[in-house]
Amino acid sequence: LGSGPQQAYFPSPAPGQAPGPAAAAAPAQVQAAAAAAVKAHHHHHQHAHHLQQQLDIEPDRPIGYGAFGVVWSVTDPRDGKRVALKKMPNVFQNLVSCKRVFRELKMLCFFKHDNVLSALDILQPPHIDYFEEIYVVTELMQSDLHKIIVSPQPLSSDHVKVFLYQILRGLKYLHSAGILHRDIKPGNLLVNSNCVLKICDFGLARVEEPDESRHMTQEVVTQYYRAPEILMGSRHYSNAIDIWSVGCIFAELLGRRILFQAQSPIQQLDLITDLLGTPSLEAMRTACEGARAHILRGPHKQPSLPVLYTLSSQATHEAVHLLCRMLVFDPSKRISAKDALAHPYLDEGRLRYHTCMCKCCYTTSSGRVYTSDFEPVTNPKFDDGFEKNLTSVRQVKEIIHQFILEQQKGNRVPLCINPQSAAFKSFIR
Numbered sequence: 001l002g003s004g005p006q007q008a009y010f011p012s013p014a015p016g017q018a019p020g021p022a023a024a025a026a027p028a029q030v031q032a033a034a035a036a037a038v039k040a041h042h043h044h045h046q047h048a049h050h051l052q053q054q055l056d057i058e059p060d061r062p063i064g065y066g067a068f069g070v071v072w073s074v075t076d077p078r079d080g081k082r083v084a085l086k087k088m089p090n091v092f093q094n095l096v097s098c099k100r101v102f103r104e105l106k107m108l109c110f111f112k113h114d115n116v117l118s119a120l121d122i123l124q125p126p127h128i129d130y131f132e133e134i135y136v137v138t139e140l141m142q143s144d145l146h147k148i149i150v151s152p153q154p155l156s157s158d159h160v161k162v163f164l165y166q167i168l169r170g171l172k173y174l175h176s177a178g179i180l181h182r183d184i185k186p187g188n189l190l191v192n193s194n195c196v197l198k199i200c201d202f203g204l205a206r207v208e209e210p211d212e213s214r215h216m217t218q219e220v221v222t223q224y225y226r227a228p229e230i231l232m233g234s235r236h237y238s239n240a241i242d243i244w245s246v247g248c249i250f251a252e253l254l255g256r257r258i259l260f261q262a263q264s265p266i267q268q269l270d271l272i273t274d275l276l277g278t279p280s281l282e283a284m285r286t287a288c289e290g291a292r293a294h295i296l297r298g299p300h301k302q303p304s305l306p307v308l309y310t311l312s313s314q315a316t317h318e319a320v321h322l323l324c325r326m327l328v329f330d331p332s333k334r335i336s337a338k339d340a341l342a343h344p345y346l347d348e349g350r351l352r353y354h355t356c357m358c359k360c361c362y363t364t365s366s367g368r369v370y371t372s373d374f375e376p377v378t379n380p381k382f383d384d385g386f387e388k389n390l391t392s393v394r395q396v397k398e399i400i401h402q403f404i405l406e407q408q409k410g411n412r413v414p415l416c417i418n419p420q421s422a423a424f425k426s427f428i429r
């Protein structure tokens, strides 16, 4: 967010706080740019179905989160709301990147959950011959958990509880959709000025593989948050890898420093066994031979879990109990998002979230009306069957082009980029 006023935006999650002051606090020139952006767009490649008038969207400021692509803060000319615009560049370089981007796009359009970032819109693509980049509009979030953890801003136990509650609430939804995020880290947990948290960046996400004989790729999760089964070379892993990452983040929220900050994957594993003790052979059953030999060659370590109480004065019995259920070496014994949400440590976070932060409950003159389902799941699951028949760049390009046009079926006026805008040149780089 650069020089933006997000520091001042990060408040305590107090009841009754008005959400989303970003638009009100935006610099004057941004408002002017928004007004200037509302004009009919002269498109070089008119499609027959572009009957509605199109509106330009004008990038004004980079904000930059996400592993793939650039994110800008923009104003939606249809309603003046501040939103985030993500450019997915170099989509059509090869089949692998085509598929990755299409999967992410499909997921962003599939998600309907307040703790998971989703696509509000996709900008109109040009004629397919000129179609090189994809622009996705999402909600604008002022900060992320990494920026907050490294900031001098105090983090109360209420903050920690309401953040952890929302991470697990979003993750329960993702896992119910059959999706592994695979890169849960503080920088991928966006936070707005009202402390609402959304999981973002599905560039590495994929559908879980129920067949244990099928190999899965190793290029997952930033090292500090990487689960021991991945560090030990397991060829198959489950959504428990995301829970491990959440455990690391929970400890980081409490201690304000990275829990396992190692220089290499082997040292990463050593730091984990320093805390958890030497794992049993049973817990290492899916590990590769080399990793198992490394553990057995080393000294036998006793667990040192009580050290977690020294993370912070907020590391209460309840907090450490839940943390220890997440930081379990054996993924089959690690707590699930659903079960973690039932832990008493999260009761206060749930109450706070649904009292003044959620969109699922509402207040009437006679009091708060709570939703019947505090942590909803999705049904049906996300279906990745579309990936099987993607065989060439040209074919995927046509399918993505068609997919984007189909997303416009609603009654909103379609948006496209304004190539005349001052910021456009730096945006397309």
Ligand SMILES: [Zn+2]
Pocket (backbone or CB within 6 Å): 353, 354, 355, 358, 359, 360, 361, 370, 371
């Ligand atoms: Zn609610």
